[in-house]
Amino acid sequence: MTTSQGTSMPTQSSLLSAGAWRRRLRDQPVIPLILLLAALVLLLQIVQPGIVKADWVSSTIKFATPLAILAACQTLVMLTGGIDLSVAAVASLAGYVAASQSTTFGEPIGIAIALGAATLVGLVNGLGIGFLRVQPLIMTLAIGLVMGGFLPIYQVLVVSSGAAVPVLIGGLFGGTTIGIVPNSLFVFLPIAALILFGLRRFGYGRLLYAVGDNESAARLAGVRIRAVLVVAYAISGLLAGVAGLALTGVSSAATIALADPYLLPSVAAVVIGGTSIFGGRGGYLGSIIGALILTVLVSLMTVLKAPQEVRQIVFGAIILVVAAAYTRVTSES
Amino acid sequence: MSTGTAAPGTLRLPDKAGVLGAVRRGGWTLGIYLVLLGLIIYTWILNPRYGLDTLAMAALPLAFAAAAQAVVVISGGIDLSVGAMMALTSVTAAVLMKDASPEAAVGILILVLLLGIAVGMVNGALVVITRVPDIVVTLAMAYVWAGTALLVLDRPGGGAADWVKDIVKGNVFDLVPRATIILLVVVGVVWLPLRRSRLGLSLYALGSDPLAAFRSGVSVRRTKIASYAICGFFAAAGGLALVGTTGIGTPTTGDYTLKAVAAIVLGGVSLSGGRGGLLGPIAAAYVLAIIRADLVFMGVDPNYSTMIQGGIMVLVVMVAAYLELRRRRR
Numbered sequence: 315m316t317t318s319q320g321t322s323m324p325t326q327s328s329l330l331s332a333g334a335w336r337r338r339l340r341d342q343p344v345i346p347l348i349l350l351l352a353a354l355v356l357l358l359q360i361v362q363p364g365i366v367k368a369d370w371v372s373s374t375i376k377f378a379t380p381l382a383i384l385a386a387c388q389t390l391v392m393l394t395g396g397i398d399l400s401v402a403a404v405a406s407l408a409g410y411v412a413a414s415q416s417t418t419f420g421e422p423i424g425i426a427i428a429l430g431a432a433t434l435v436g437l438v439n440g441l442g443i444g445f446l447r448v449q450p451l452i453m454t455l456a457i458g459l460v461m462g463g464f465l466p467i468y469q470v471l472v473v474s475s476g477a478a479v480p481v482l483i484g485g486l487f488g489g490t491t492i493g494i495v496p497n498s499l500f501v502f503l504p505i506a507a508l509i510l511f512g513l514r515r516f517g518y519g520r521l522l523y524a525v526g527d528n529e530s531a532a533r534l535a536g537v538r539i540r541a542v543l544v545v546a547y548a549i550s551g552l553l554a555g556v557a558g559l560a561l562t563g564v565s566s567a568a569t570i571a572l573a574d575p576y577l578l579p580s581v582a583a584v585v586i587g588g589t590s591i592f593g594g595r596g597g598y599l600g601s602i603i604g605a606l607i608l609t610v611l612v613s614l615m616t617v618l619k620a621p622q623e624v625r626q627i628v629f630g631a632i633i634l635v636v637a638a639a640y641t642r643v644t645s646e647s
Numbered sequence: 648m649s650t651g652t653a654a655p656g657t658l659r660l661p662d663k664a665g666v667l668g669a670v671r672r673g674g675w676t677l678g679i680y681l682v683l684l685g686l687i688i689y690t691w692i693l694n695p696r697y698g699l700d701t702l703a704m705a706a707l708p709l710a711f712a713a714a715a716q717a718v719v720v721i722s723g724g725i726d727l728s729v730g731a732m733m734a735l736t737s738v739t740a741a742v743l744m745k746d747a748s749p750e751a752a753v754g755i756l757i758l759v760l761l762l763g764i765a766v767g768m769v770n771g772a773l774v775v776i777t778r779v780p781d782i783v784v785t786l787a788m789a790y791v792w793a794g795t796a797l798l799v800l801d802r803p804g805g806g807a808a809d810w811v812k813d814i815v816k817g818n819v820f821d822l823v824p825r826a827t828i829i830l831l832v833v834v835g836v837v838w839l840p841l842r843r844s845r846l847g848l849s850l851y852a853l854g855s856d857p858l859a860a861f862r863s864g865v866s867v868r869r870t871k872i873a874s875y876a877i878c879g880f881f882a883a884a885g886g887l888a889l890v891g892t893t894g895i896g897t898p899t900t901g902d903y904t905l906k907a908v909a910a911i912v913l914g915g916v917s918l919s920g921g922r923g924g925l926l927g928p929i930a931a932a933y934v935l936a937i938i939r940a941d942l943v944f945m946g947v948d949p950n951y952s953t954m955i956q957g958g959i960m961v962l963v964v965m966v967a968a969y970l971e972l973r974r975r976r977r
Contacts, residue, residue, distance in 0.1 A: 397782075399905075442961070448968040449918045451725075455905055456960040463954025470950070578786060591780045623797035630790030637787070638777035 343588030343640060347603045350636075354610045362617045372496050374609055376564055379487065379498040380405070380573075382605040383557035384580035385587070386509055387550035389601045392584055393513075394543060395526040395593025396450030398550045400439060400458035401580055405558030405573035407461050408432040410469070412559055413477040413568030421480040429555045435461060436551015440544035454547075458577075465570040477568045487563025498560060505556070509598045522546060526593025579608055582629075586636045590644075607632075675915035676927040683930050686937045693944040700817050703824030704892050706936035707815060708733065710830050711885030712903045713910035713928035714838075715878040720911055722874035723854035723920035724781035728770060729882050730904035731792035734897065736763050736886030738796050741805025741896025752808035760883045766792065767879015771872035789904065796898045805896040815891045826892075830929065833884055837877070838925050850874055855921025909960050910935060912967075 359366045384401050391398045408428040416424030435457060442453040469477075487498045513519035521542045524532040533539055561576070562568045587604035589596025611632060615625045690697050712729050719726045740759045744752050774784045815826045841847045849870040852860035861867050885903065890896055913931035916923030935956055942952045 442965055442968075446965050446968040447972055448964050452908070452912050452918060452964050453961070455908060456957050456964060459905070459909070459957030460954050460961060461957075463950065463952070463957055466950040467948065467954065470948075578789070581786060585783050585786075591783055621797075623794040623801070626790045626794030626797070630787040630794070633787035633790070634773065634777065634779070634784060637779040637783050641777060641779050 343643075344599050344603060347587065347600060347607065351603055351607050351610065354607060354614060358610065358614045358617060361614070365617065368494050372490060372494050374606070374613065376488070376490075376496040376498055378605050378609040379496070379502050380557045380561040380564060381576060381579055381583060381609060382502065382602050383505065383553055383560060384573075384576055385583040385601040385605045386505070386598060387553045387557070388580050388584040389587070389589055389596065389598050390509070390522060390546050390553075391450065391550050392589050392591060393522045393526045393593055393596060394546055395529070396443065396454075396543070396546070397581065397591070398436075398439065398454045398547065398554075399451065399577065400435065400454040400461060401550065401554040401557070402573040402575075402577035403458040403461035403465070404432050404435050404551055404554040405561060405576065406570055407435070407465060408555035408558035409562035409572050410465060410477060410558075410568050410570050412483065413479055413562060414468075414472040414475055416480040417475045417478055421482045424480060425483070425559065428559065429552060432555025432558065433548055433552040436548040436554070437544065439551065440547030443547060444540040444543035462571075462574075469570050479562050479566050479568050483559050483563040484566055485563075487560040488566055498563070501556070501560070505553070506598065506602060513597060518542070518545070523594055526590075526595075528594070579605075582633045583608055585633060588640055595644075676924065676930070679914060679927055679930045679934065683934050683937070686934060686941065690937060690941055690944065693941060697940070697944070698818070698824075700824040700826065702933065702937055702940060703826035703830070704815055705940070706933045707826045707830060707888040707892060708885045708900075709903065709906055709910060709936065710929045710932040711833075711881050711888055712907035713914065713932045714834055714925050715881035715885065716904075716907040717911045717914065717916050717923060717925050717928045718838075718850070718881065719781075719874050719878045720916050720918060720920060721854050721923055722850040722870065723857060724774065724871065724874060725785065725908075725918070726770065726875065726878050727782060727785040727904055728789035728792050729878065729885075729907050730900055730902065731789040731796065732763060732766050732879060732882035733886040733889060733903055734796040734900040735766065735792045735799065736883040737889040737900065738800035738805065738896035738898050740887055740890045741807060742800055744808055744811070744890070745806040747808065749808050749810055752811055756811070756887060759887060760880060763879040763881075763883020763886070764876045765879070767875040767877070767882065768872055770879070771875030774875065775868045775871050793899070800896055800898050803895050803897045805890075807890045807894050811887075811891050812894050815888070826888075834881075834925055834929065837880065841877070842924075846870065846873055851921055853920075906935065909956075913960065913963055 355366060384405065387398050387401045408431065411431055412421075412425050412428035414424075415427045418424070419427070439450075439454050439457050442448045442457075443450050485497065486501060489497045491497055491500075513522065521532070521537055524535070524537055525539055525542050529539060557576075558573055561573055565572065583604035584596070584601045585591065585604070586607060587596065587598075587600025587602070589600060608629075611629065612625070615628065620628070687699070687702075690702075712733060715729050715732075716726060736759050739762060740755060743755045743758070747755060770785055770788050773779075773788065774781050777784065815829060818824050819828060849860065849865045850873070852863065852865050853867060853870045853874070857867060860870075886900075889900060907928075910931040911923070911928040912918065913934065914923065914927030914929070916928060938956060938959070939949075939952045942955065943949065947955075
């Protein structure tokens with residue numbers, strides 16, 4: 315890599331620097347994204363002076379956490395060239411199972427059951443996609459439908475035990491330490507660090523990129539594609555479960571359709587974050603900032619008293635504009 | 648195959664290769680119709696008074712949604728805004744038709760269908776211009792169209808001319824449901840001539856291999872936009888079907904986008920493009936609707952029906968994927 319740069323640099327330095335810029339932008343879309351985020355925060359401050367304070371930052375992080383975790387699911391599977399449309403149903407499942415089982419078995423076991431169920435659903439996705447080669451879109455969509463149908467039935471089954479947000483979850487995701495630091499950071503930061511580090515340094519992380527970039531090449535190189543996919547979707551299920559717990563904690567409510575509105579935003583956050591929907595390119599940092607951008611956007615429109623319909627239109631326009639700008643940068647280089 | 652030049656030859660080749668494929672394609676479509684027939688007979692055993700018109704009415708919006716999705720997927724795209732376009736067209740129709748005369752309603756129907764085409768063309772043009780993957784563009788536009796639908800009408804309301812409501816009800820000669828006839832006429836008038844035409848061939852060519860299509864002289868951009876425009880037309884027909892069957896317009900139409908994807912997969916359309924037709928997805932829409940009705944007759948909690956529908960879908964796609972896998976290994 316360095317040799318090719320070295321040979322071509324003297325001849326076309328200006329062209330190369332433009333190309334290098336573009337390449338840097340493509341590989342590190344994070345900087346313009348942070349600028350966009352900063353611009354949105356600035357706009358918010360202009361629209362309502364004095365709103366951007368420590369407790370605003372705290373609550374923004376708190377509300378962005380579930381979305382950022384769901385975006386992690388989407389990032390991992392999108393790197394392999396897939397998508398997980400069951401994350402919302404799985405998150406709702408985990409949140410509700412934890413809330414209902416905790417009243418019977420106690421909170422730690424209830425939470426463990428919830429996360430176990432979430433992982434199991436992810437595993438089923440992975441088996442269908444990895445071994446039977448069902449298209450990820452269809453497999454996860456169908457599993458999402460099954461789970462969405464299962465929850466009302468489950469709700470009736472456990473109606474006697476009731477459902478209450480576990481105190482542990484409420485404190486962990488809804489509460490703050492010394493009044494300002496959202497507790498959810500203590501869960502989110504380790505997860506995020508593990509994913510960010512793992513995608514770069516762990517063998518498995520590199521395999522996700524390899525499978526998404528060129529599956530046949532990866533297979534010829536001896537990668538066990540099936541295993542990589544099964545594990546990716548299982549992790550996605552587990553993370554969706556964590557996101558569901560976070561969501562019940564943040565909203566201090568456990569209902570069976572709690573996470574439904576987060577399905578498309580989870581995809582949107584990843585797309586804004588610069589991960590290619592075809593796989594092989596992107597990273598989690600962009601998705602985190604994408605989730606923050608979407609959250610700030612929502613609060614901006616709340617401040618502007620924009621009605622729901624206008625919010626949706628702006629939301630869609632932002633996704634499209636960012637994705638288009640991103641495609642322009644990457645495809646011309 | 649030589650790397651020769653004869654353009655007519657390259658044009659005819661997919662047709663010949665399609666003969667073998669047609670058996671398989673036809674097999675799947677035939678299978679889904681047999682399943683539908685079996686389910687209808689089973690439903691009559693459960694409830695001899697069950698009218699096919701009820702089924703046809705219940706399935707009409709989804710059948711149009713499936714047709715819309717099928718056209719785009721056949722030509723290699725996917726449209727996640729089908730449900731939102733149905734919502735937009737249904738509220739537009741319901742608002743305009745509320746106090747309109749029966750004659751004016753005819754004009755409104757045509758206007759709404761044109762609106763659907765226009766909305767679809769916007770989707771297609773954005774895909775072509777931005778070069779962003781179809782799934783992302785239509786995901787973003789789903790928000791835009793759903794928001795626009797809410798701007799037109801923020802809660803279920805509006806109205807429909809009486810003849811629009813009557814036209815989808817009941818049977819012709821006590822035998823064939825009117826809703827089915829409308830469905831077949833609309834799809835037949837639009838799709839049959841189209842499929843035979845140059846554009847129809849281009850749609851399939853684009854779906855099976857964009858590069859080969861481009862090299863064979865297909866205008867990729869124009870074909871792509873056309874596929875989304877046709878999708879918009881069928882989505883508008885689905886929106887009108889919602890107004891006709893319910894009598895009002897609804898700004899949030901439930902999950903027709905994802906259900907339509909489910910229906911086309913059951914109906915034998917390959918998500919990787921280039922394969923399938925519209926008859927399979929339409930039958931699949933009926934199958935999904937009749938399963939729901941059967942579960943009601945069997946006294947099953949309606950909550951189970953979503954789960955069972957999803958479960959059937961999982962099984963079918965798994966079996967289909969397994970068969971495809973075995974075929975490829977052989």
